[in-house]
Amino acid sequence: MISDLIKLILERRIASLMFYLGVCLFGLIALKDIPLSLLPNIEFPQLTIITSFPNASAEEIESIITKPISQIVGTIQGVEKVESNSKEGNSFVYLRFKNGTDMGYAILEIREKLDLIRDVLPYEASKPLVSKFDPTKKAFLEIVFNSEALGDEKNLRGFINEQIKLYFERIDGIALVEIRGGHEKEIFVEIDPKRLRAYKIQANELPQLISSNNKNFPAGHLPFGNKDLPVRLLGEFKTKNHLENLIIQSQETSYTKLGDISKITETYKTRSGFAKYNGKEAVILSLYREPGKNTVKIAEEVGLVVNQINRTYSKEIKGVISYDESIFIKESLNGLYLNLVIGAILAYFALLIILxxxxxxxxxxxxxxxxxxxxxxxxxxxxxxxxxxxxxxxxxxxxxxxxxxxxxxxxxxxxxxxxxxxxxxxxxxxxxxxxxxxxxxxxxxxxxxxxxxxxxxxxxxxxxxxxxxxxxxxxxxxxxxxxxxxxxxxxxxxxxxxxxxxxxxxxYQEEKIIKIFHRFLSSLIKAKTLFLSTLLLLFFLSLMLIPWLTKEYMPSIDTGVISIQIELPPGSDLDSLSQFVAYLETSLLQDRSIESILTTLGGSEENLRLNPTAVAESNEAEMILQLRESRNETTKEVVERFRNRLSKFEGVKVIFEARENVLGELLSEKKSILVFDIISDELAELAETGALLKDKLLTLSGVFWVTLGSETKASEYQINYDQSKMARFGISNSQVSTFVKLSLKGLHASDLQVNGTSIAIRLGIQKGSSDSIEKIQNLQFVAPNGESVYLGQFINISKRAVDTNIFRIANQRVNHVRIGFDEEVDQLKKEIQTLINRYAEKSEIKIRSGDENEKLGDSFREVLLSFLLALFLIFMLLSGQFESYLTSFVMLATIPLIFIGTIPALLISGKSLNISSFMGFILLLGVVVDNATLYFEYFHLFLKESTDPEKALLKATSTVLKPILMNNSTTILGMLPILFSISKGSEFQAPLGIVVVFGLLTSVILSLFVIPILFLIIEKRKSSSFVP
CATH class of the missing domain: 1.20.1640.10 (Multidrug efflux transporter AcrB transmembrane domain)
Incomplete structure (x- = not known):
């Protein structure tokens, strides 16, 4: 059939050529439609359930939110692991499903389960948000805006929201534009407590009053001629004046206005976090693309829009693209083209020499x-x-x-x-x-x-x-x-x-090379036992080198990005954090190796909704340092220098890390971090054990830092009610709770829509009336009967230390111990493991290896299993093709030869055993048996013409030498650009290139002699034994 097709092609050459040109033309057209993105569209079997309950303690969150949610979702089919973190005001439940689980169906089932317990959760808690873990849907581009020309930096966010954001939302392929940093406007209704008492108005009724009145209601239809027109009742506030004129029922007078008992101003929200760029406050636009859209094309259009904005609004703002995912994609594409061109040129010259x-x-x-x-x-x-x-x-x-x-x-x-x-x-x-x-x-x-x-x-x-x-x-x-x-x-x-x-x-002098080759092969055939024994010895010696190789998940890649995690003591306010960050920024910006610093201080619910792992506390900050391309140091060396100079502060955690490449972050692998879990139901025991273990670990040379999930306690004020006294005045817990919230933080009552922009309406008691314990106790509360009473009459306020974070795995409380260490210090990993094992035995506390550590071993086992399965598949294919088990085993004999070259090459080059090098080994499995297959075909072809196996063998070697040299030289030369990582984006494949190049070199050189000798041995023994 194939021969007939080839004959047809040779007979109809023009038609055949046109067919190929047509296919290539369609391929060119398809090339334009192939989307460019950093990572493939992947559905990860992980979900996060986020529930907010403002101001609740970690223990309360654990008891009334985290536990019920964890228990109900843990029964869902396919759930492999349930972890949780309860912290002040927020509950996070992390679900990991079995691979292959339909995540769309899983989300529906989770929402159904959560609906069943909605009445069990506190009324004030937010509706649980199910967030899908999808690292491929992160912001692909971030733009930093700052301004010194708007008069007041507080206007920057509003200006960008009203004037700039729309430019990016119009771009085809942009799914979402998120604004971070800056100041958000709000309408603050500042209630005068004296007027509340004078008019005998209960403050806890005001939020509901504003919310219910700020609405438009559909009322039905009225006939108009031959049509029915809808009727709507318009109550929505249009301006601040509408809010001021809102009528409130009063026990003293028939009615009063909201403006009579409060001062209503347009101001800015109290911030829970903000962003800085190179030491200056900034507003960041994070752009998210639609699935399947071309990242590079969208990024180019965004770049044009940023330039247009900078020209149009040059007097007001300046925009800078701080992160662009498309750069890596373009560099990878350019690297591919470069590898293709260089590989093709090298292969072309190799073929010129041989042919x-x-x-x-x-x-x-x-x-x-x-x-x-x-x-x-x-x-x-x-x-x-x-x-x-x-x-x-x-x-x-x-x-x-x-x-x-x-x-x-x-x-x-x-x-x-x-x-x-x-x-x-x-x-x-x-x-x-x-x-x-x-x-x-x-x-x-x-x-x-x-x-x-x-x-x-x-x-x-x-x-x-x-x-x-x-x-x-x-x-x-x-x-x-x-x-x-x-x-x-x-x-x-x-x-x-x-x-x-x-x-x-x-x-290339073919005849001379063949003569030399024949002479050498004949000598080895005579000394075949010594030759094969030597190869076997070299194979075992190469295996003995494996323990000396570094083993890691991903190859080390210098990304030129440093991450700094900062954590002040629990309870520290945003101002304290800002002052410390400003000190660090001033010091770092003087360093010539740094190009830019992007800082996120504190956090917000918006950030958590889009990224559940984002910084969220007012005492936490993250700094991302982009290093200059022209620097003389590696990222790791810069980290070491900063760590020695800037990481030791009293009561402050400052953790420096070289940021992983995108793939490393995706696989959650950090080779310089170990994780262990301390298990106990007692929070005190978890904290105490963690603190003692931390002190011991920090004594080891090479351990940079140790962090604990549950480490320090925070102080809080707790208010207890006297129910009997409250009952006398007809006051309920919820009424007091609402009044205290109004006095301290204020309450979000509704929103005012102005020119398509939503501005929050916040109610609060007059500033300065509740900024101390004494003032809170002296606040006067209007009871339902109109009588004014002091809060101090029926509440008690006490101070107590509470846990800030409570972690659970399934139904067990745990304390995560994360250890940052120098991976280059020999035996340090074993020392850490030994110390932890000894401590666990001594203290009789259960400590187990964390999930991240287990993942490395599991992945290596899976890759090893793939390697063995691939080996078996090759054996099956060869056995079926040649109808001989023994011939298949002989062909597979070339595979151990690859270790003789690859293991020493990895060791000498300083590369590790990782996913990339394992892929190289798998690739070699299919390539190295090619030579044996070619040998076998020609050996049996010439064996039919000659009765002497040795002569047939020498004739076969003369025939296959050229194609073997051509095949392997083009493959090796094609891999050289990858081996030397001459293009950006090819660092990940460098270990793979080393394995393939040196594996092929060794295999070619040795298999040219091993395979003929083994075939000859088999052929000579065929007469004396039956070989199926």
């Missing part, structure tokens, strides 16, 4: 577009975009694009010497190598199939990389079998005899 003509290498260069463009067509059909993983797969596939075509071209070249007709030579050469080409490509493809069975996040992420390799190699096989014959029929007509005066054609 000694210009036509054959030129034919092979055409395989790149003819393979890649149809691949893009499939990418578009399957919904695969260009992202970090698919581009990584293409970069790997490029190194192997020539392999199948090399073998086909070698077969054609060999037949050209024996056949007079060009088309006969092309057909015979292609069909001669078809089984080995099909087998070689199939073995490379099937090694990536087990990745589909990895159920962890790792498998989900790498699935797109595996798919891109499979698609590319499939088309490279089709190109080799169907397109190379067509192109050869055109170009070989003009082929000329090469003269020997061209230098590049003198390098």
């Amino acid at each position: 000694k003509n210009f036509e054959s290498p030129s034919i092979l260069l055409f395989t790149i577009p003819v393979t890649l463009l149809p691949s893009f067509l499939v990418f578009r059909s399957l919904g695969i975009g260009f992202n970090m993983m698919s581009l990584g797969g293409l970069a790997l596939g490029i190194g192997m694009l020539f392999d199948s075509s090399n073998v086909v071209l070698s077969g054609i070249e060999r037949n050209l010497k024996t056949k007079s007709k060009l088309n006969d030579s092309i057909l015979a050469g292609t069909m001669e190598v078809l089984p080995s080409v099909f087998s070689a490509t199939t073995t490379t493809i099937i090694v990536f199939l087990p990745i589909g069975f990895i159920k962890s996040t790792l498998g989900i992420i790498f699935r797109e990389m595996a798919l891109s390799i499979i698609i590319t190699l499939t088309f490279s096989l089709m190109t080799a079998i169907l397109f190379i014959p067509l192109l050869a029929s055109y170009l070989y007509k003009y082929r000329k005899t090469v003269t020997s005066n061209i230098f590049i054609f003198k390098i």
Whole structure:
């Protein structure tokens, strides 16, 4: 069937060429529609349930919110783990589901379960928000705005919200524009307590009064001619004057106005957090893209809009793009193009040297577009975009694009010497190598199939990389079998005899090399026992080097970004935090290695809604330092310098970390951090054990910092009611609670809509009337009977230390111990583990390894399982193809040879055993058996012509030497750009490049001798034993 198709292609060359051009043209069209993004669209099996209950303590939150929610959602099918964090005012319940769970259905089921307990939760608590963990939906671009020209920095946020935000919302592909930082306007209704008493108005009734009156109500329809027109009752406030004129029922007079008992002003909210850029207050716009949209295209349009805004509003504001995800994507794409060009040029010169003509290498260069463009067509059909993983797969596939075509071209070249007709030579050469080409490509493809069975996040992420390799190699096989014959029929007509005066054609002297090779092979055949024993020894020696290799989840990548986590003692206000941050910023901005500093202080409910892991407390801040490209130090060295100079402050935690690359953050892996969980039901015991363990850990050399989930207690005032006294006046707990809230923080009653902008209406008792315990006790409360009573008559106020965070895993309370250490200090990890184990035994407290530590081991086990499964699949394929178990085992004998080269190469280069290098090993499984397959085909072909196995073997080696050198040289040279990480974005693949390049070098050199010797041994023993 294949031969008939090749004959048809050779007979209808113009039609065939037009067909390929048509496919490539459609591939070019599809290329324009392939979305560009940082990561593939992935559904992660994790959810977070966020519930707010303002001012409630951590213990209250745990008891009345976190526990009921955790218990009800823990019964949902597919839930693998339930964790929670209860802190003042907020409950976080983290759910992890089994991989493969339908998250859409899971969210619906969770909401149904939460509806069942809504009446159990406090009335004042917010409705539980189910937040889907999706790191691919983070803001892809952030713009920082600051101004010194608006007169008052407080106007900046309002100006951006009213004038600037709309520019970005109009851009096609922008799903959401979030504003952070700055000051938000509000209408503050400042109630005069004296007038409340004079008019005998109960303050706790005012929030409901404002809320119920600030509404429009539909009332029905009225006939008008032949139509029914809707009737609406308009009550919504249009201006501040409407609010001032709101009528309030009074016990003293028939009515009074809200403006008579309060002062209503347009002011700014008390901030719970804000943002700074390079030491100055700023407003940040975070842009979120729609799924499937082209990140690079949107980012380019955003850049144009920012420039337009800077020109139009040059006197008012200035916008700077502080983070742009598209830069990494463009660098990765440019890196791919660079790798492609350099790899193709190197491979072209290698083919010129070996083939000694210009036509054959030129034919092979055409395989790149003819393979890649149809691949893009499939990418578009399957919904695969260009992202970090698919581009990584293409970069790997490029190194192997020539392999199948090399073998086909070698077969054609060999037949050209024996056949007079060009088309006969092309057909015979292609069909001669078809089984080995099909087998070689199939073995490379099937090694990536087990990745589909990895159920962890790792498998989900790498699935797109595996798919891109499979698609590319499939088309490279089709190109080799169907397109190379067509192109050869055109170009070989003009082929000329090469003269020997061209230098590049003198390098590879095939006859001399074959003679030397035969001589050396014959010597090894005579000393085969010694040779094979030496290889076996080298193999075991290489395995002994594995313990010396660093093992990590992801390869180390210098991102040039530093994260600083700052935490002041619990209860510290935003002003104190701001002063400390300003001191740090002043010191850091003087450092020449820093380009910019983006600081987030405190937090807000808006931030938590979009990012449940965001900074949320008034005593916490995060600084993101972007380092200059031109610096002389690595990011790690800069971190070390800052850590030594700026991390030791009395009572303040300052943690410096080199920020992980995007993929490392996604997989939640930080190789320089260990996590352990202390388990106990007693909060005091958790805190005490954690503090003692922290002190012991900090004595170890190389431990930078230790943080505890439950470490310090915060002080709070607690108000107790005297129910009997309250009953005399007919006062309820809720009435007192509302009055105290109004006196301290105020209450959000409603919103005023002005020009499409919503401004909050906040009620509060007159400032200065409740800023001390004594003043609160002396506040006069209007009872339902109109009598004024002092709060101090029926409340008691006491001060108490309370826990700020309570963590739970399932039904157990835990204290998370996070340890930051120097991963380069030998044996430090073991020392930490030993210290913790000894302490646990001594104190009889249960301490277990944290989830993050277990994840590393689980992932390595899954990858190892994939490696073994791929090995078995190759064995099955080879056994089925050659109908021999023993032949398959012999072909797999080349696989251990890769460790002889790869393990020492990783050790010498300082690279680690990680996901990238493991992918290299998996890739090698499919590549290294190609040589053995080719050997087997020609050995058995020539064995039919000769009765002497050794002569048939030497003839086979002469035939396969050229295609083996061509195949492996183009693959190795194609991988060199990845090996040396010459382009940005290729650092992740550097360990993979080392494994593939040195694995192939070792495999080629040794398998050229090992495989022939093993085939010869088998052939000589066939007469004495039955081999199925």
